Amino acid sequence: MESKLRLAEYKVLLYRLFLGYLFYFIARVLFFAFNTHLFAVDSFWALLKLCYFGMAFDTTALLYINSLFILLSVLPLTINTHPKFQKGMAILYFITNILAYATNFVDIIYYRFSQVRSTKATLDVLADENNKKLLFTHFSEAYWYVIIIFILCSICWIWLYKRVKLKPAGVTDKKVYFLSSIVSFLLILTLVIGGIRGDFAHSTRPINMVDAYKHITVPNQGDIVLNTPFAIFRTLGTNNYKLQHWVDEAYINSNIKPIKQYNTKPAVKPNVVIIILESMAREYWGSMNRDVSIPGFKSYTPFLDSLSNSSLIFTNAYATGRQSIHAVSSVIAGIPSFQNAFTSSPYAKQKIQSVVSICDSMGYQTSFFHGAANGSMGFQGFGSILGYQHYYGRTEYNDDKDFDGIWGIWDEHFFPFMGRTLSSQKQPFMATLFTLSSHDPYQLPGKYKTRFKGGPLAIDKCVQYTDNSLRIFFNYAKTQAWFSNTIFVITADHTSQTYYPEYSKQVNRFAVPILFYSANSAYNLKGVRTDLASQMDIYPTVVDLIGYNKPFRSWGRSLVSNLPDEQPKVINSTGNIYQFMQGNYTYLFDGKNFTGIFAVTDKGLEKNLMTAQLNSEMQKGMQDCKAQIQDYTDRIVNGKLVAK
Secondary structure (H helix, E strand, C coil): CHHHHHHHHHHHHHHHHHHHHHHHHHHHHHHHHHCHHHCCCCCHHHHHHHHHHHHHHHHHHHHHHCHHHHHHHHCCCCCCCCHHHHHHHHHHHHHHHHHHHHHHHHHHHHHHHHCCCCCHHHHHHHHCCCCHHHHHHHHHHHCHHHHHHHHHHHHHHHHHHHHCCCCCCCCCCHHHHHHHHHHHHHHHHHHHHHHHHCCCCCCCCCCCHHHHHCCCCCHHHHHHHCCHHHHHHHHCCCCCCCCCCCCCHHHHHHHCCCEECCCCCCCCCCEEEEEEECCCCHHHCCCCCCCCCCCCCCCCCHHHHHHHCCCEEEEEEECCCCCHHHHHHHHHHCCCCCCCCHHHCCCCCCCCCCHHHHHHHCCCEEEEEECECCCHHHHHHHHHHHCCCEEECHHHHCCHHHECCCCEECHHHHHHHHHHHHHCCCCCEEEEEECCCCCCCCCCCHHHCCCCCCCCCCCHHHHHHHHHHHHHHHHHHCCCHHHHHEEEEEEECCCCCCCCHHHHCCHHHHEEEEEEEECCHHHCCCEEECCCEEHHHHHHHHHHHCCCCCCEECCCCCCCCCCCCCCCEEEEECCCCEEEEECCEEEEECCCCEEEEEECCCCCCCCCCCCCCCCHHHHHHHHHHHHHHHHHHHHHHCCCCCCC
């Protein structure tokens, strides 16, 4: 009798866990349906295959989430079937499961911007926002339909849970009840441990995010295989700064060259203005796509296109991260972010050599401008670590009639504010502007709603608006004495919404513009370059241009000296896989093994060239990739971010 009672309890437990699998399957299908254009899944059966692989990750997530629920369900408490106990269990079940389940729906929308499953790094970025309530209100209004779908799924889940109930039953033979429970408990415990690990092989590590890529041919399909609760759980408390010893120091110094030195001697120290454009990917710029055969291509940057005609532009440049704060560390300090944001790591507070520190040593005034609430996105905190002398945000602007109602001061007002502030500063100065208005919710001031009509993407009209705001700023700057000896650097922090298939390809999800402009012809900042470039190259290029002649730490290269022994390269991360581009190839590396080698022109990573017979360039590329990561980790962990 007692064994049958326990068996009935276990059957109900399995049913309740099965509901988790069912609704995670539904969430995965919805995730794909809302982001179909980002994935190369060519059939329904291919999608089902990805869902099948995803079950291992669902198992781990569901067992993490329901560990206490499972424990209370299998312990021989003798009151397991009591109605009050079952009511408490239902409350525990749905509080934990529904909260975790909601993160899958957040990624249904957020993925189109981040293009990676949310992890602890995403939570760190959110923690730096001080207008969370306002953002929550906006996203609730903008994406109400996703919230409705989530609520309907949750209601259906609750309804199905209640369809199967345990009938109250008393225990008559406690000895049999406890003995059978102990055997069952040990068996269930073994199954739970195996499920959390992903298998029962004691010698292997637990299943991790990189394992989502084992059974797929197109890298980003791994994000369909994964689920968001798993991605968050697996990155909580992780340390992605693990020291490695793949190559010796001599190889690093010879091939990676982390210590740079240039010998440019400008007649006068130039001012420097670095403009990081929120979400304004290369896809939106006409000047960056003149030689790209995209049918029906339309530019949304008429001012930047005209400025490009008198600038040095890089049409094959890439971001090194996916978040705004990643761009600040990459552009200003040449420090990329891979699985985790460097800025939210315990290593970010050390002394860091950067454009700021070098300019400071040369007598520059340094300022950071961002029209959002002070502290937003972590810019002010990291700017303080870098050593910016001044920070100008919404507080310093001090006029909320120009507040956009969500993020901060409209670009058309904040840009001229920066111009006026620079005009009051002593030269030489170095300023960084992080723009704001080309960000979701993609709204415009009322007077521009008929002027900027945009295109098929919601962001298009905001790109037009920010482009026009730059025109206003440059028209003002041209009237100022400092303009004629100022070097302007313009790039984007990361990519955003995509429309053209060319920019939905894996590699081009990092495709950003890089532009250098100066009215002073002495700097020779003109032309179109198609060699590989990245955000990390901006820092050493600026250091070269301003005439700093001492050694400094940099993993990038000067794009103006373009030395033959500094090979163009790009490294970034899809969140789980390193993506290294050098020479003729793109390499995918999971931290232990290379999973793919592709022609550098194969932006969609469609034809894997990795075979048993690798040519010498491939072998060196793999070694250089490891060397780059090894030196990056060593310098961060051991406090060597300043050249000695």
